[in-house]
Amino acid sequence: MQADYNKSSRNQASSLQRFKPFIDAAVAAHTSDLTESRGPFGIADFGCSTGLNSSDAVSHLIREVRAKYASSQSCSSVLVVLNDMPHNQWSVLFDFLNGDQRSFLKQLPGVFAVTSGFSFYEQALPPSSLQIGISNICLHWCSQLPTKLSNHGFASFGTEEEQEAFRQQAARDWGSFLEARSKELVRGGVLAVNMVMAGPASDLLTDAIYQAARVLLNRGVIDSEELANFNIPMCFRTVGDLKEPSQYKRLGLELLRADALPQSDTVYYEDFLQHGDSDRSGAGLETYFQSSLTPERSDKDRETVSQQMWGELQTLAASDPERLRYSFNSVSDVVRKL
Ligand SMILES: C[S@@+](CC[C@H](N)C(=O)[O-])C[C@H]1O[C@@H](n2cnc3c(N)ncnc32)[C@H](O)[C@@H]1O
Numbered sequence: 001m002q003a004d005y006n007k008s009s010r011n012q013a014s015s016l017q018r019f020k021p022f023i024d025a026a027v028a029a030h031t032s033d034l035t036e037s038r039g040p041f042g043i044a045d046f047g048c049s050t051g052l053n054s055s056d057a058v059s060h061l062i063r064e065v066r067a068k069y070a071s072s073q074s075c076s077s078v079l080v081v082l083n084d085m086p087h088n089q090w091s092v093l094f095d096f097l098n099g100d101q102r103s104f105l106k107q108l109p110g111v112f113a114v115t116s117g118f119s120f121y122e123q124a125l126p127p128s129s130l131q132i133g134i135s136n137i138c139l140h141w142c143s144q145l146p147t148k149l150s151n152h153g154f155a156s157f158g159t160e161e162e163q164e165a166f167r168q169q170a171a172r173d174w175g176s177f178l179e180a181r182s183k184e185l186v187r188g189g190v191l192a193v194n195m196v197m198a199g200p201a202s203d204l205l206t207d208a209i210y211q212a213a214r215v216l217l218n219r220g221v222i223d224s225e226e227l228a229n230f231n232i233p234m235c236f237r238t239v240g241d242l243k244e245p246s247q248y249k250r251l252g253l254e255l256l257r258a259d260a261l262p263q264s265d266t267v268y269y270e271d272f273l274q275h276g277d278s279d280r281s282g283a284g285l286e287t288y289f290q291s292s293l294t295p296e297r298s299d300k301d302r303e304t305v306s307q308q309m310w311g312e313l314q315t316l317a318a319s320d321p322e323r324l325r326y327s328f329n330s331v332s333d334v335v336r337k338l
Contacts, residue, residue: 011328012137013053018261019136019194020060022332027064029256029336032131032188034074040112041065041074042131044081044184046120046177047138050089051096051103054082057136059104062111065132076110083116083124087287090115119143121176123183130184132191137330139177139195142169142233153213153230154206170235175247178335182251185337190256197260197329198236206232208323209285212312221308222293229292232285242333258333286310 034041043061048054062078069075082093097103097113104111118124120135121143146169149158155166181191196202213230216222242258289309290302297305317324 009049009053013056014264015194015261015328015330016053016057016136018264019192019330019332020057022192022194022257022334023057023061023134024064025257026132026134026190026192026334027061027068029334030065030068030132030188030190031336032186034069034072040077040079042079042081042125042129044083044116044125044130044133046083046124046133046135047141048082048084048088048093048115050092051082052100053136055096055100055102055104055107057134059107061132061134062104062108078108078111080104080111080113081116081125081130082113083118083120085119086117088117090117121173121180123180125184127183128186130181131186131189133181133185133189134191135193135195137194137196139173139193140234140236142166142235143173143176144169145231145233148228149231152207153210153232154203155232155235156200156203157207157210166235169233170237171241173235174237174241178247178251178253181335182253182337187337189337191253191335192332193335194261194330194332196234196236197331198238198241199329201263201327201329204323205326208313208316209309212309212316213289215312215316216305216309221305226293230289231292232288237331239331242331248335252338253335254338256334256336258331261330261332263327263329 043058043065045054045058058080062075062080065078066075084090084093093115097105100106105113116124120138147158147162147165149155149162152158155163158166177193185191210230213222213227217224217227239258239260243255245255248255286306290306293302293305
């Protein structure tokens, strides 16, 4: 059983609240000629996960769009494409969409949803079919691990060469993401993306996670190869990375805005101080931790080892709660198709 992302994604939810003005800015900048379009108004959320935060973002977006185009019928039918990886917990998403009152399908009339289980680093939608695309806290997941990390599970503790390989991967992936969206967007269509910002903000927490895995090695729960395989393909970006204009021009896109969002402490730390427990918000990390374990292990064994790892993290944090302090910083941008 994986952790339930809908119950453990409050950091992403709070970043989404700070990202909403960028969604609004994207809607304001949307200029496509809707008299030409006969089909539904097409929007997409790239990296929807299991739906709770995605629904909040999508409902917000649709309300903004309908407010802007209130006088026309062009948004009476909206088609929402919910995109995520093939291994996403799709059945949890469908249960949420069908059964939870917070689902955008329960809240808004005339809205229809389809899913897309393909990497957003490739084109996922037909050419010129997308009016507005959004993505909240997803692009830190690289399309691949650019290099093996020699001494740690996280790139910020890697050697200078290893860190450079991650920076290059981040640039390539951002280019691939933009290229795919540039094909999908209609002329005048827009994209708003919020992603984790580069910087030392997360180092205490990521080191604590890696040290928890080391404790399992010292206890003989995992072996050295399993620890060495625990490499997380995460990369972060700076405002400067997003402001480089040539990457947009070559794709017929224009950058309208790129800014750092106000930072906030994450709930890991707050939860620990208040309840002696922390939000087990590492569904993605957990997947990678489990996949670093030898294939000979059963699924049940993997789950047990993973639980032990998060237990060790709690023990480490009990002696030093500051280790869970992590200010969640992100950068957002708004882009339009020329
Ligand atoms: C931290 S979650 C964010 C989910 C949601 N947007 C939110 O605001 O809570 C990141 C999501 O991005 C998805 N993801 C990562 N890489 C992806 C890729 N290449 N293509 C599509 N989805 C991806 C993950 O599977 C995960 O569901």
